[in-house]
Amino acid sequence: MSSQSPQIVTLPAPVRNQTYVTVAALDAGHLTLPERLFVTDADPEKRTTVPSMSFLIQHPSSTSSKTTNILFDLGLKRDFSGYRPAQQHHISQRQPTIVSPDAAESLQKGGLSPQDIDTVILSHVHWDHVGTPSDFPSATFIAGSGTLHLLAHGGGPLYPAELFNADELPVDRTRELPPVRPADAKYASAQQTPASLQWRPLAGFPAVIDFFSDGSVYIVDAPGHLYGHVNLLCRIGEDKWVYLGGDCCHDPRILTGEKGIAEYDDGKGGVRSVHVDTCEAARTVERVRRLMGEKKVVGEDGRDVQVEIVVAHDKVWRERNKERFFPGNL
Template identity: 55%
Template structure:
């Protein structure tokens, strides 16, 4: 599959939210100064992005992209070492998962018509990262090309240091011959050196020559370039409709998406850049707590770099907002989900 590139006319995409499970988070592990007794059940959102394709993709006149897959519907599919952590995130909701949401949508239509078949109609799955509540059930997407951040495949096999041992991951989680890692991202300053150059950093896995991945025609030219005030982005289709945003700090390979949905409208899909809108707004900070080894940690691999990513997001979004409407959606935003049920597939953002 390929798409037209370098077009003169602006290209817009359609975005729909997808229910992909719920989990319960202790606020004090995420938000500085939060009540240690407060626990909040939040969504793990996925998104369907429909890009106008030329020539048409397998599903007609659009290319269907799913960003994040949420929680597995069968919790036994997680490794034994991950089960204790999952038990601490109850109550959990696994129905509907991402695949069910694609098939059935969120409306009240009882006709039984299947809207999208995950195994036939989805062209790409882009994962913000491979934490358990985002990786979902990749085997449902049996013909899709998976796109992940650099180091992701090595992370699944070897882990990344004491907080992310290999035992937490399924080493065969992703279909290796249909998975492509984005190019490595590098910057020459201390925080980036510690993050990218440290002993725990997973190595980049090049795309094998016998890959079955089907990529946009300009994918061989992908590189991290500035877009507006965002310092490191990849123009996914080469037509300025979907930008992958390098957003380091949370866990290796973490990326966000910036998608253009109209002449004056963008949607920024923030994944786990933070876990609460109060952190995004600057009202509250990122919580830090005892790491069990005589130090402190947060839910991010590198808290300082995660904070810098938030600054970069704020600058990039603020610049766009000088001329455009930009909506920012985090993966676990309970309030956004409750306010926007009409925008879940087949509804649109």
């Protein structure tokens, strides 16, 4: 009987004077998820209160003492009162929620001011990831292509405009990533990131942006969950990386293959999942899964590489890694 050779994923080897970033987790609120809506073969009555984590990425300059501070996702808002009725109804189904500490509080407890944040990159703009943008008055916000259109007009019958706030992000400080697919261009904002930031394939992902152009932080197009959904791939050491998976899945057992993505009645005679495109979300999960430890991940120079994958709502990871929350790091 023949056996398949192990799948090999290749990540870029470090260059001379390679820049490495530090990554720290931040508590940014909790919400409660009914398991039956997220994973297959679920206990229909089980509900679990999970984190919605934010992450601080610190990028040292190679030419000065300046460190660029990035937040990836902002978790939950402190105050839900500004949400619209449809949003309030949705949030009522995710109770209990915990809103303290939020991302800003967690930063301050670690010794960093919210005003010190230079950039906020949002994986997507669901309510449990956008936090309180006004806490970060000096930050440029970066979101996937079409995000501002989504906030203003919604995204079809599964995600009507009533589930979003058009003024969620500071428009004068928000920049969208360039469209990945030609069909997305019609929804793109004129306020885009610099033209130097271009999508290119990397490590089995069709579209990735080298954010600092130095191989330290890559923005990964991670379609399926919501329009414009992105992940981050961060180089934290010579042979060590961290992959921040946002909502590519809501339970790490989907990544390991123990569970699948749940589908359920959409109330309109069909089925749906928590993703806007279930098939595309499954393809994203498979690409992320290739980075896991049981696969073969190597650098371009042939050395073995370690990639730690963390998704936003991984309760078990949070409980096991409390010392890696800011001011600690991964």
